Amino acid sequence: MADGGTGPIAVIGAGIVGVACALHLQRAGRDVVLIDKGEPGEGASFGNAGVLARCSVVPVATPGIMTKAPGMLFGADGPLFLKWSYVPRLLPWLIPYLRAAKRETVEHTARHLAPLVVDSLDEHQDLARGTGAEKWIRPSPYLFLYRDRAAFDGDAFGWGLRRAHGFTWEILEGAAVRDFDPALSPDYGCAVMLQDHAYIGDPGRYVKDLAAAVVAGGGSVRRAAVRDVTPGADGVTLDTDTGPVTAAAAVLAAGAWSGPLARRFGANVPLESERGYHLELTGPSARPRVPVMDAARKFVATPVDAGLRLAGIVEFGGLDAPPSAAPVALLQRGARALLPGLTYEQEKSWLGHRPAPADSLPVIGRSPLCDKVFFAYGHHHVGLTAGPKTGRLVAQLVAGLRLNLDLGAYRPDRFGQGA
Numbered sequence: 001m002a003d004g005g006t007g008p009i010a011v012i013g014a015g016i017v018g019v020a021c022a023l024h025l026q027r028a029g030r031d032v033v034l035i036d037k038g039e040p041g042e043g044a045s046f047g048n049a050g051v052l053a054r055c056s057v058v059p060v061a062t063p064g065i066m067t068k069a070p071g072m073l074f075g076a077d078g079p080l081f082l083k084w085s086y087v088p089r090l091l092p093w094l095i096p097y098l099r100a101a102k103r104e105t106v107e108h109t110a111r112h113l114a115p116l117v118v119d120s121l122d123e124h125q126d127l128a129r130g131t132g133a134e135k136w137i138r139p140s141p142y143l144f145l146y147r148d149r150a151a152f153d154g155d156a157f158g159w160g161l162r163r164a165h166g167f168t169w170e171i172l173e174g175a176a177v178r179d180f181d182p183a184l185s186p187d188y189g190c191a192v193m194l195q196d197h198a199y200i201g202d203p204g205r206y207v208k209d210l211a212a213a214v215v216a217g218g219g220s221v222r223r224a225a226v227r228d229v230t231p232g233a234d235g236v237t238l239d240t241d242t243g244p245v246t247a248a249a250a251v252l253a254a255g256a257w258s259g260p261l262a263r264r265f266g267a268n269v270p271l272e273s274e275r276g277y278h279l280e281l282t283g284p285s286a287r288p289r290v291p292v293m294d295a296a297r298k299f300v301a302t303p304v305d306a307g308l309r310l311a312g313i314v315e316f317g318g319l320d321a322p323p324s325a326a327p328v329a330l331l332q333r334g335a336r337a338l339l340p341g342l343t344y345e346q347e348k349s350w351l352g353h354r355p356a357p358a359d360s361l362p363v364i365g366r367s368p369l370c371d372k373v374f375f376a377y378g379h380h381h382v383g384l385t386a387g388p389k390t391g392r393l394v395a396q397l398v399a400g401l402r403l404n405l406d407l408g409a410y411r412p413d414r415f416g417q418g419a
């Protein structure tokens with residue numbers, strides 16, 4: 001075995017990325033123990049917009065971000081929030097993040113996001129086949145909504161990148177937008193429809209059903225917070241708050257919480273929590289037919305099984321600060337703007353932590369310091385979409401197989417080892 005041992009593989013973190021790693025490892029014949037400080041599927045994977053966004057090859061930071069950022073931060077309906085006291089801690093991440101908004105870097109990012117997301121529907125269907133998770137996958141178009149054609153033209157850079165990666169779309173204008181979906185506000189004069197996408201009817205339960213499949217396949221799920229990992233001659237020992245766990249190898253898939261352990265094992269990609277919010281409405285009087293992205297307000301509205309979920313917002317403030325009220329109020333205004341006359345029975349809001357690497361590419365690979373430690377974290381805005389593909393790659397890496405994808409761009413030490 002490439003990992004040097006025959007015991008179980010410990011997967012740290014039971015979000016979509018961790019469960020996908022665990023299932024793929026199990027299907028490759030390995031015993032797995034999936035460890036999470038909480039229940040499976042209750043981190044970022046719980047509350048995302050649920051979109052299998054195979055067209056998401058465009059990172060958030062693109063050329064021109066410095067000119068757009070003040071409007072996003074201070075504008076009445078700006079989707080960017082900052083806890084000002086957090087700025088000094090944010091800077092070591094923010095500087096390389098802004099530097100990565102250059103055209104060539106963004107093109108590099110898109111080139112390496114593409115192989116992780118483009119076949120996401122197939123990857124999810126393959127992962128979930130024969131498990132209780134299969135029922136949550138809903139193939140669907142994905143719609144981007146603009147005020148008018150000029151606003152769409154203003155996003156030409158991103159659409160150009162998508163075209164370069166083979167995506168095509170149909171543009172609906174004026175009455176055609178309402179012909180497709182009469183529930184949408186007439187304020188949207190232009191819609192871009194991409195076919196062959198999908199969404200998950202309940203992202204949290206989807207991950208729990210995948211974790212249940214790990215158990216059904218003979219693996220185990222253990223509730224414990226991993227504090228450290230110590231390499232030994234035959235494998236690794238995980239120090240957890242409920243006692244040690246020995247394993248042949250460990251996969252670090254702890255999402256936005258991966259930083260400290262990853263650094264200890266030679267990963268030095270600056271990682272932040274990009275805080276995002278959702279507002280879930282039960283008993284809504286109207287819902288969009290398919291997931292829609294309000295391109296100006298940067299939220300997605302998804303017709304989830306529980307009702308209507310509006311998800312988005314970028315807030316910087318770290319992992320520990322309590323939720324803020326303003327992002328939720330923005331989503332409430334967004335819901336009313338999207339669906340005029342909307343009424344509903346109840347609303348619930350949620351804050352989650354996107355694992356955001358400074359260059360918007362996940363960390364997938366083997367530790368440069370220990371051949372029994374693997375990384376699978378940092379999936380930013382596309383973790384739900386790219387989780388299954390990541391799991392497949394990690395299982396192949398652990399098995400020592402030759403991969404048909406160059407993982408160089410996802411290297412853990414790409415920002416300089418041990419700095």
Ligand SMILES: Cc1cc2nc3c(=O)[nH]c(=O)nc-3n(C[C@H](O)[C@H](O)[C@H](O)COP(=O)(O)OP(=O)(O)OC[C@H]3O[C@@H](n4cnc5c(N)ncnc54)[C@H](O)[C@@H]3O)c2cc1C
Binds near residue numbers: 013017036052053378
């Ligand atoms: C508002 C919002 C909308 C989004 N919409 C989409 C979307 O539509 N499509 C899409 O593809 N992506 C979307 N995303 C991004 C996506 O949700 C994330 O990229 C993805 O969930 C990350 O998955 P993960 O498994 O890496 O992390 P998580 O789901 O956060 O899982 C990490 C797990 O590790 C556990 N953990 C952490 N530290 C430890 C430890 N020391 N010991 C044990 N366990 C530990 C945590 O408890 C957690 O369960 C969205 C995110 C947000 C916030």
